[in-house]
Amino acid sequence: xxxxxxxxxxxxxxxxxxxxxxxxxxxxxxxxxxxxxxxxxxxxxxxxxxxxxxxxxxxxxxxxxxxxxxxxxxxxxxxxxxxxxxxxxxxxxxxxxxxxxxxxxxxxxxxxxxxxxxxxxxxxxxxxxxxxxxxxxxxxxxxxxxxxxxxxxxxxxxxxxxxxxxxxxxxxxxxxxxxxxxxxxxxxxxxxxxxxxxxxxxxxxxxxxxxxxxxxxxxxxxxxxxxxxxxxxxxxxxxxxxxxxxxxxxxxxxxxxxxxxxxxxxxxxxxxxx
Numbered sequence: 001x002x003x004x005x006x007x008x009x010x011x012x013x014x015x016x017x018x019x020x021x022x023x024x025x026x027x028x029x030x031x032x033x034x035x036x037x038x039x040x041x042x043x044x045x046x047x048x049x050x051x052x053x054x055x056x057x058x059x060x061x062x063x064x065x066x067x068x069x070x071x072x073x074x075x076x077x078x079x080x081x082x083x084x085x086x087x088x089x090x091x092x093x094x095x096x097x098x099x100x101x102x103x104x105x106x107x108x109x110x111x112x113x114x115x116x117x118x119x120x121x122x123x124x125x126x127x128x129x130x131x132x133x134x135x136x137x138x139x140x141x142x143x144x145x146x147x148x149x150x151x152x153x154x155x156x157x158x159x160x161x162x163x164x165x166x167x168x169x170x171x172x173x174x175x176x177x178x179x180x181x182x183x184x185x186x187x188x189x190x191x192x193x194x195x196x197x198x199x200x201x202x203x204x205x206x207x208x209x210x211x212x213x214x215x216x217x218x219x220x221x222x223x224x225x226x227x228x229x230x231x232x233x234x235x236x237x238x239x240x241x242x243x244x245x246x247x248x249x250x251x252x253x254x255x256x257x258x259x260x261x262x263x264x265x266x267x268x269x270x271x272x273x274x
Contacts, residue, residue, distance in 0.1 A: 005033035013039055015084070015092040016171050021131035022124075024174050025167060032174075039178045051075040060146055065097060067152055068144040075100040088168070090175050093135035104143040104156070105132045107211055113149030121145055122155055130167055133159045154200075168241040235260045 016024070016039075023035045037043045048054040065076050076097035085091035097106035107129060111121060121143065122129075129141045143155040168188050177184040204210040238245045238252050238260060245252040251263045 012045070013041055015090050016131075016175060018093045018128035018131045018135075020172065021127035021167060024170050025127040025187075027186055032184055032186055036174070036178060036184050040181070053110070053112065056148075057108075060110045061096065061108045064110070064144050065106070067143070067146070068106070068108075071152070072099075072154065074102065076106050083132075085135045086137070088172070089192050091135055091168075091171060093130070093132040095132065095136060098136065098138070099142060102140060103138055105129065105136050105138045107132065107141060107143050109143065109145045111147050112146055113151065115146045116147055116149075118152075118153060118155055121153070122157060126157070126163070127167060129157050130160060130164050130173075131265065134164055136167070231262060234262065 020035060020039075023031045028030070034043070038045050065079070068076055077100055078095055078098040080096070082092055082094050082095060084174055093105075095105060096108045098104070099106050107125065109121070109125065129143060133139070133141050139159045141157050141159075143157060145153045145155070147153070173187070174184050234245075234250070234252060238254070242252075243254055246265065249265050251259055251265050253263070254260050
């Protein structure tokens with residue numbers, strides 16, 4: 001991994017960063033064209049000093065990192081250092097940090113609580129996480145999120161080679177457009193989303209829907225167990241050379257692989273001959 005100290009923001013024109021990856025992998029033509037013009041120096045990047053949500057993210061970044069360290073027992077180093085990809089020098093990442101114990105890329109975010117979900121958060125920041133892992137030569141990442149509702153969430157995301165291959169090609173195509181002056185086009189690729197690692201226990205006691213189906217599960221569990229036992233016994237009773245067995249409203253059918261399945265029949269049309 002090639003690290004250099006953080007330098008002035010104006011040099012962001014010389015590389016594609018993690019936040020740029022989100023726009024490159026998105027489906028917004030206008031946003032992609034704006035990024036292209038920024039990288040070519042035709043327009044200045046937007047002034048975000050008056051965007052409250054962005055400023056909240058900046059001022060809570062140190063708190064976010066300290067909260068992660070306190071709750072995980074891990075330490076974070078290489079804060080605000082820039083990592084460059086070894087082969088693609090136009091690909092870089094200004095890191096929120098690297099987790100000392102695991103080598104994971106650390107990414108701190110502030111998100112609003114409305115309609116917040118871990119799945120949506122991981123999907124939103126997936127291009128940035130995968131980009132940063134490539135630049136930092138890491139196989140894992142940690143998304144540490146503080147929400148406006150006073151909630152802290154840790155999401156672990158592993159490197160996905162398939163996703164990263166699509167990402168690199170999309171970024172390469174965009175960078176060539178920056179160099180040539182040809183306007184870029186949205187790729188519209190849909191890379192697979194890596195599975196989010198389950199890392200927490202959730203109390204569902206306050207959910208009425210959970211309570212409804214939990215009651216139904218408990219009530220039907222004995223019947224389900226009897227149902228499974230009856231299928232096992234019926235399979236034993238079915239002659240080995242029988243393709244089908246019919247009787248008392250049940251039809252058993254043996255597949256070519258030997259698996260036996262059951263269907264309900266009308267009692268009027270059923271018979272017990274085997």
